[in-house]
Amino acid sequence: MLLSVVRELPPRDRALVTAQWFTGFRISEILSLTVGSVLRHGELVSKIGVAPRNMKGGYGRTRWIPVLPELHAALESYLSWLRRRMVLSPDMPLFISRESDGAGNLRPLTRESARRIMHAAFAAAAIEDDGRLGTHTLRKTWARKVYKNSGNDIMILKAALNHSDVAVTQKYLEADEDEVMAAIAKCDFTRKVRVARTSLVSMPKPVPALDASILRRTTKVA
Numbered sequence: 001m002l003l004s005v006v007r008e009l010p011p012r013d014r015a016l017v018t019a020q021w022f023t024g025f026r027i028s029e030i031l032s033l034t035v036g037s038v039l040r041h042g043e044l045v046s047k048i049g050v051a052p053r054n055m056k057g058g059y060g061r062t063r064w065i066p067v068l069p070e071l072h073a074a075l076e077s078y079l080s081w082l083r084r085r086m087v088l089s090p091d092m093p094l095f096i097s098r099e100s101d102g103a104g105n106l107r108p109l110t111r112e113s114a115r116r117i118m119h120a121a122f123a124a125a126a127i128e129d130d131g132r133l134g135t136h137t138l139r140k141t142w143a144r145k146v147y148k149n150s151g152n153d154i155m156i157l158k159a160a161l162n163h164s165d166v167a168v169t170q171k172y173l174e175a176d177e178d179e180v181m182a183a184i185a186k187c188d189f190t191r192k193v194r195v196a197r198t199s200l201v202s203m204p205k206p207v208p209a210l211d212a213s214i215l216r217r218t219t220k221v222a
Contacts, residue, residue, distance in 0.1 A: 002125040011116045012215035016095050016109070024142035024161065027135035029054055031108045036090025038067075038075055055162065085184070111135065111170040139154045143172040
């Protein structure tokens with residue numbers, strides 16, 4: 001449902017939501033991206049990188065994430081939309097706010113603007129807000145997908161999220177309520193499949209061995 005909603009959003013908003021959903025970047029990292037982060041020599045890049053200065057903590061090494069087909073399509077549509085309105089330069093913010101700064105320069109979306117865009121998409125997809133929905137929701141969703149697709153390898157997820165401590169990674173793997181309920185339901189051992197009685201009744205009875213005297217009498221009569 002969310003995907004069908006996101007695909008119908010305006011180009012910028014579609015690209016914004018899709019970017020966080022399919023990269024697992026923090027929203028601050030998404031908003032730090034420039035046109036040059038995704039476009040090189042007129043072509044979309046195959047991997048998007050976030051420099052350490054734009055990551056939480058401001059240290060480590062550049063985090064690279066492949067541009068998957070869904071994100072590629074969203075970025076392509078958005079950049080085409082931008083080209084019709086302005087001349088693109090590598091240092092331009094990728095996700096541009098409709099409001100410029102005091103000097104008339106372009107500026108990126110604020111975190112609050114990004115939050116409103118994402119909440120509107122969640123609401124349109126009928127995703128209930130239990131108080132935990134936010135700009136970090138899609139990063140956690142991405143993390144769970146990576147974890148499952150890696151065969152539940154937490155070290156792969158740790159590397160994908162660029163965490164320095166696996167204890168931090170574990171916090172992204174809170175149990176899904178539906179999965180918990182399904183596991184509990186399987187604890188009812190009284191509902192195991194039983195062997196049907198009819199299968200025993202219908203089994204053919206063994207043929208008794210012929211008595212030797214009966215065989216002699218039968219032979220004599222003949």
